[in-house]
Amino acid sequence: MSDTKTDRSVTIITWHYVRDGAPADLHARSVKEFEHQLEHIAMHFTPVTLDAVVAATQDDNARLPADACLLTFDDGYRDHYEIVFPRLVDRDWQGVFFPVARAARDHEVLDVNKIQFSIAASGLETISNETRTAIDAARADHDLPDSQTLYRELAVAGLHNPPEAMFVKRALQTRLPETLRARICSELFSRHVSSDEQDFAKQLYANVDELRDMHAGGMALGGHGERHNRMNELDPDSRDREFQGSREFLDSLGLPTGDGWSFCYPYGAFDDAAISAAQQAGCTTAFTLEPRIADLTRDTPLALPRIDTNDLPVTS
Numbered sequence: 001m002s003d004t005k006t007d008r009s010v011t012i013i014t015w016h017y018v019r020d021g022a023p024a025d026l027h028a029r030s031v032k033e034f035e036h037q038l039e040h041i042a043m044h045f046t047p048v049t050l051d052a053v054v055a056a057t058q059d060d061n062a063r064l065p066a067d068a069c070l071l072t073f074d075d076g077y078r079d080h081y082e083i084v085f086p087r088l089v090d091r092d093w094q095g096v097f098f099p100v101a102r103a104a105r106d107h108e109v110l111d112v113n114k115i116q117f118s119i120a121a122s123g124l125e126t127i128s129n130e131t132r133t134a135i136d137a138a139r140a141d142h143d144l145p146d147s148q149t150l151y152r153e154l155a156v157a158g159l160h161n162p163p164e165a166m167f168v169k170r171a172l173q174t175r176l177p178e179t180l181r182a183r184i185c186s187e188l189f190s191r192h193v194s195s196d197e198q199d200f201a202k203q204l205y206a207n208v209d210e211l212r213d214m215h216a217g218g219m220a221l222g223g224h225g226e227r228h229n230r231m232n233e234l235d236p237d238s239r240d241r242e243f244q245g246s247r248e249f250l251d252s253l254g255l256p257t258g259d260g261w262s263f264c265y266p267y268g269a270f271d272d273a274a275i276s277a278a279q280q281a282g283c284t285t286a287f288t289l290e291p292r293i294a295d296l297t298r299d300t301p302l303a304l305p306r307i308d309t310n311d312l313p314v315t316s
Ligand SMILES: [Zn+2]
Pocket: 074, 075, 224, 228, 266, 267
């Protein structure tokens, strides 16, 4: 990476899954790979706390170690409680965890996870074909182009995904009307993965007691939405509800948000309106997925860039 490190910069690293035996579609780190990464971090970085980063954003004279890094974990997976938490405690490091309220508290499986696990269970081609069939069947009730036209629009290769995967993800995460895509995600999930969403969610996400444990053990927690929506695509009322729901969830865990709190934009998606909403909601920092080192002199605290774990070496 070409970015220069200064005592006002911090390498913020993002993990999602950390588990053994995960299907490739989850882009998981194995436990061994994660441990190697921690070794690498121990040799090349100095992990800092969320409070230290927040303080540095609020005081132009505050300095961080020249090799500062902040470890962040999205979506509140049980992996974080079972695998990550004890390993960070062993090293006396803090992780920052971003659980989603509906997933952790209400045991709902997020659409992003329904899509991932459906593809992992039955393959991309099957899920893509069924998505196209569902779109064509829904055209009677929705003003939609046919699936072939939509496919041409959405099947463009992404950074870590082939065109077919981009079609499924873009159709089911943003392009289709919200109620329709939620219905298709649920149908795919119950057909290919599990007919017991609650039970699956309990296995997949850390619950509120576990999140409280992590906080008591020195970990930091932030908001990641009530429902894990793209904040740049919501109408103002829905967007505010996502921030409000995140706050209430953190408050309910015993992490008062009154003096400021941190938010992580689901999918890294944000725009100027989302930044304003984060400010209105009392956030001190908010995190994106723009892949570069954060420069606290230049970057707005409400859109801090992060490096994906897949761009970090797995061996020291
Ligand atoms: Zn997320």
